[in-house]
Amino acid sequence: MNQHLTNQHLRPEPIPFIDLAAQRRRLGKSVDEAVSKVLAHCQFINGPEVTQLEAELAAYSGAQHVVTCASGTDALLMVLMAKGVGRGDAVFCPSFTFCATGEAVALTGATPVFVIKAGLKPRAVIPVDLFGQSADHDAIAAIAEAEGLFVLDDAAQAFGASYKGRRLGTSGLATATSFFPAKPLGCFGDGGAIFTDDAELAATLRSIRVHGQGSDKYDNVRLGLTGRLDTMQAAILIEKLKIFEDEIAARNLVAERYARGLGNVVSVPRLASGCTSVWAQYTIRLPEGTDRDGFAAALKAQGIPTAIYYPKSMHQQTAYRDYPVADGGLPVSEALSDDVISLPMHAYLDEPTQERIIRAVRSALGK
Numbered sequence: 001m002n003q004h005l006t007n008q009h010l011r012p013e014p015i016p017f018i019d020l021a022a023q024r025r026r027l028g029k030s031v032d033e034a035v036s037k038v039l040a041h042c043q044f045i046n047g048p049e050v051t052q053l054e055a056e057l058a059a060y061s062g063a064q065h066v067v068t069c070a071s072g073t074d075a076l077l078m079v080l081m082a083k084g085v086g087r088g089d090a091v092f093c094p095s096f097t098f099c100a101t102g103e104a105v106a107l108t109g110a111t112p113v114f115v116i117k118a119g120l121k122p123r124a125v126i127p128v129d130l131f132g133q134s135a136d137h138d139a140i141a142a143i144a145e146a147e148g149l150f151v152l153d154d155a156a157q158a159f160g161a162s163y164k165g166r167r168l169g170t171s172g173l174a175t176a177t178s179f180f181p182a183k184p185l186g187c188f189g190d191g192g193a194i195f196t197d198d199a200e201l202a203a204t205l206r207s208i209r210v211h212g213q214g215s216d217k218y219d220n221v222r223l224g225l226t227g228r229l230d231t232m233q234a235a236i237l238i239e240k241l242k243i244f245e246d247e248i249a250a251r252n253l254v255a256e257r258y259a260r261g262l263g264n265v266v267s268v269p270r271l272a273s274g275c276t277s278v279w280a281q282y283t284i285r286l287p288e289g290t291d292r293d294g295f296a297a298a299l300k301a302q303g304i305p306t307a308i309y310y311p312k313s314m315h316q317q318t319a320y321r322d323y324p325v326a327d328g329g330l331p332v333s334e335a336l337s338d339d340v341i342s343l344p345m346h347a348y349l350d351e352p353t354q355e356r357i358i359r360a361v362r363s364a365l366g367k
């Protein structure tokens with residue numbers, strides 16, 4: 001009998017979209033031991049693992065300062081708060097992204113702008129390193145410099161990727177990332193970090209992270225958040241960082257196999273010259289006229305999950321409808337929202353399983 005069919009129902013065995021259990025198996029007891037250590041020393045907030053992780057992330061990324069925090073959204077928000085971004089300010093960001101990019105802007109009272117808009121003071125641009133690959137940071141830096149904007153890189157999906165030989169974390173004023181469990185470097189809960197070479201900004205971020213604390217703990221000098229990464233998550237991330245490079249290499253192998261198997265039937269992602277990707281998602285574009293729901297259903301019937309990142313661009317979502325977009329809308333973002341679909345992608349996707357996905361995609365497209 002076909003090994004992918006269960007005896008009971010003759011249904012194809014379901015494939016996970018992201019296999020966190022396989023990673024847990026590989027990590028063995030190391031994470032359990034790291035967590036046990038935290039349980040023993042009881043420094044659940046700002047424990048030694050937090051400082052150690054920040055030092056390791058700085059060494060890994062090349063950034064001079066790393067401030068860990070509670071999530072990728074807080075990472076974005078804290079930098080905007082530190083720079084005093086607020087009402088009347090415009091922050092330029094893409095619309096085809098996870099909502100947190102624009103949400104962090106809106107939470108400060110500033111306007112996320114999906115196009116240049118008169119009447120607002122231009123302050124910052126947030127490029128997004130979407131799906132694991134770096135944005136074109138040199139091109140963005142040139143525009144930002146000419147316009148007097150600071151750059152906050154949203155690398156929530158791409159920590160570990162590089163741009164022109166530099167790891168993400170050193171472009172612009174600051175870089176924000178997320179350690180959400182499904183991210184290439186994920187913890188076992190929520191977490192994030194900010195990378196910067198600006199010592200003054202790093203000090204402000206450390207204050208914002210704890211309610212805007214000043215040197216006198218009970219004299220808060222600015223508005224802040226409860227924005228810390230907890231010690232347990234730091235301990236887990238220290239263990240995961242040890243296998244991260246290896247996992248990135250495995251993700252790249254998976255991406256190469258997809259490109260070889262699918263490159264002539266769908267539009268597969270391409271790496272820009274000088275860029276590497278950590279393949280947070282493997283997102284393809286379906287041929288024009290394909291019924292995407294039907295395609296997803298055909299794969300699901302074969303036990304293969306898919307996801308749509310993102311079925312609605314930000315400017316098409318209820319909360320962001322009133323923010324400025326170009327006359328005539330954002331046709332590129334809207335077209336992407338209509339025809340993208342993401343396939344299972346993780347470091348533990350073995351070749352036979354991936355062949356099964358490739359065959360199912362080709363057959364759903366009649367190829």
Ligand SMILES: Cc1ncc(COP(=O)(O)O)c(C=O)c1O
Pocket residue numbers: 071072073074097098100101128154156157177178179180190191192
């Ligand atoms: C592009 C982007 N920005 C920001 C975030 C927010 O990260 P978090 O979920 O850790 O708040 C995410 C993650 O979900 C993301 O994909």
